[in-house]
Amino acid sequence: MTIDSLDVKKKEVTEEKDNSLLEFQETLKEAVDILNYPPQVFEFLKKPLRFLEVSIPVKMDNGQTEIFQGYRAQHNDAAGPTKGGIRFHPDVTPEEVKALAGWMSLKCGITNLPYGGAKGGIICDPRKMSLDELERLSRGYVRAVSQIVGPTKDIPAPDMYTNSQIMAWMLDEYDHIREFDSPSFITGKPIALGGSMGRETATSKGVLYTLQIVCEKRKLELKDTKVIIQGFGNVGSYLALYLHELGAKVIGIGDVLGGLYDENGLDIPYLLESRDSFGIVSNQFSNSISNQELLEKECDILIPAAISGVINKHNASKINCQIVIEAANGPTTKEALGILDEREILVVPDILANAGGVVVSYFEWCQNNQGYYWTEEEVDTRLKEKMTQSYANVYNTAEKYNVNMKTAAYIEGIQKLAEASRLRGWLKY
Numbered sequence: 001m002t003i004d005s006l007d008v009k010k011k012e013v014t015e016e017k018d019n020s021l022l023e024f025q026e027t028l029k030e031a032v033d034i035l036n037y038p039p040q041v042f043e044f045l046k047k048p049l050r051f052l053e054v055s056i057p058v059k060m061d062n063g064q065t066e067i068f069q070g071y072r073a074q075h076n077d078a079a080g081p082t083k084g085g086i087r088f089h090p091d092v093t094p095e096e097v098k099a100l101a102g103w104m105s106l107k108c109g110i111t112n113l114p115y116g117g118a119k120g121g122i123i124c125d126p127r128k129m130s131l132d133e134l135e136r137l138s139r140g141y142v143r144a145v146s147q148i149v150g151p152t153k154d155i156p157a158p159d160m161y162t163n164s165q166i167m168a169w170m171l172d173e174y175d176h177i178r179e180f181d182s183p184s185f186i187t188g189k190p191i192a193l194g195g196s197m198g199r200e201t202a203t204s205k206g207v208l209y210t211l212q213i214v215c216e217k218r219k220l221e222l223k224d225t226k227v228i229i230q231g232f233g234n235v236g237s238y239l240a241l242y243l244h245e246l247g248a249k250v251i252g253i254g255d256v257l258g259g260l261y262d263e264n265g266l267d268i269p270y271l272l273e274s275r276d277s278f279g280i281v282s283n284q285f286s287n288s289i290s291n292q293e294l295l296e297k298e299c300d301i302l303i304p305a306a307i308s309g310v311i312n313k314h315n316a317s318k319i320n321c322q323i324v325i326e327a328a329n330g331p332t333t334k335e336a337l338g339i340l341d342e343r344e345i346l347v348v349p350d351i352l353a354n355a356g357g358v359v360v361s362y363f364e365w366c367q368n369n370q371g372y373y374w375t376e377e378e379v380d381t382r383l384k385e386k387m388t389q390s391y392a393n394v395y396n397t398a399e400k401y402n403v404n405m406k407t408a409a410y411i412e413g414i415q416k417l418a419e420a421s422r423l424r425g426w427l428k429y
């Protein structure tokens with residue numbers, strides 16, 4: 001199967017994805033009401049404080065100039081500078097970037113980081129671009145948003161189809177513009193440029209720690225579980241490896257081109273060796289299945305770790321697992337969550353489960369500001385502490401208000417945002 005032949009399937013998913021902002025707002029409203037905040041709090045937090053749309057001219061290798069659309073949404077900076085990744089993807093939309101920025105605010109609230117949320121995106125298909133074109137696009141984006149980002153304003157990081165090399169080009173461009181060395185401008189950098197030990201694996205480790213807590217609570221031995229992971233990039237691939245190493249049976253993995261399934265367990269180390277730099281491996285096998293089939297296969301733990309909206313009203317009643325851990329941002333639509341709740345399938349929400357990335361990005365920023373670097377063990381110990389505390393807080397909130405983990409995570413996430421906004425005099429209540 002070729003990348004182009006997937007357009008039809010991608011559209012199916014995109015339809016769901018366009019509701020991201022609306023869904024963010026609906027759950028936000030529930031949390032605001034449960035906390036008895038005045039409606040003004042919802043009105044203030046439902047959209048980003050700032051949203052910049054930019055056109056980025058890029059000279060392509062064929063000599064032609066192409067104009068790319070890019071975005072940066074800064075949701076709320078009451079509690080500190082804003083923070084969040086930059087996504088390069090053909091399906092990026094302004095609404096999705098706004099929702100992703102809101103989710104970043106909530107993640108930072110849940111994990112008690114001194115940040116608000118932000119997110120960036122560029123509509124492009126990096127799989128069809130050369131490295132030189134990607135470098136020019138990355139530098140062009142930084143030039144276009146340079147007025148509103150910076151180490152104490154808004155600190156970007158990697159997200160889908162961006163990586164440490166792209167962060168390195170962006171840092172270099174920013175340093176040229178500002179005329180000084182500012183490693184804390186961006187996180188997820190290569191170690192040689194001030195990156196943190198453990199950032200590359202942080203999101204997957206955070207998901208793993210969360211999963212271990214869930215299993216402990218449910219008296220489920222990880223090594224006896226069957227796991228399916230959609231997404232074999234930064235988050236999905238390390239997670240697959242860790243789970244495989246811990247003895248869990250990873251029976252399915254998926255990428256943009258399809259899924260691989262073996263009820264006896266896949267050879268994860270081999271697949272890791274074989275995948276390309278965009279996390280694609282299924283095209284190397286003649287027996288690959290579709291992503292839809294993959295998501296509906298029976299397993300104990302289903303981990304969507306790719307794009308949003310993949311568990312939706314069309315397939316929620318066919319999901320065949322005990323636990324869904326949302327490693328991707330927004331993989332389960334609100335309607336689907338209702339169906340899964342009714343079916344008593346536990347859904348551990350994205351803004352809790354995948355917060356390990358921003359937590360270690362924060363550690364990276366602290367190290368850059370201190371000029372003093374931590375060992376991988378130190379990073380890992382502090383990450384585990386943060387994930388454990390955050391899980392306990394969300395779990396207790398769910399019990400206290402008798403709500404699902406998603407709503408509880410929003411309740412946990414907005415409290416600091418609202419209080420910081422009130423203390424600054426932006427909200428009166």
Ligand SMILES: NC(=O)C1=CN([C@@H]2O[C@H](COP(=O)(O)OP(=O)(O)OC[C@H]3O[C@@H](n4cnc5c(N)ncnc54)[C@H](O)[C@@H]3O)[C@@H](O)[C@H]2O)C=CC1
Pocket residue numbers: 010013158159160161162203230231232233234235236254255256257278279280291305306307308327328329354355357358
């Ligand atoms: N990288 C990070 O630190 C963090 C990432 N996330 C979220 O995790 C998810 C994955 O991010 P990364 O692993 O960094 O991205 P990545 O770019 O490294 O990998 C993406 C993976 O998803 C697959 N994929 C893309 N489109 C797909 C589709 N339509 N259907 C099925 N699979 C598809 C790709 O083939 C690839 O295997 C995203 O939702 C991202 O926002 C969340 C927190 C932090």
Ligand SMILES: O=C(O)CCC(=O)C(=O)O
Pocket residue numbers: 083084085086107155156157158159187188329354355357358359361362
């Ligand atoms: O590492 C960061 O600052 C942000 C990561 C991110 O974009 C996310 O958690 O969705």
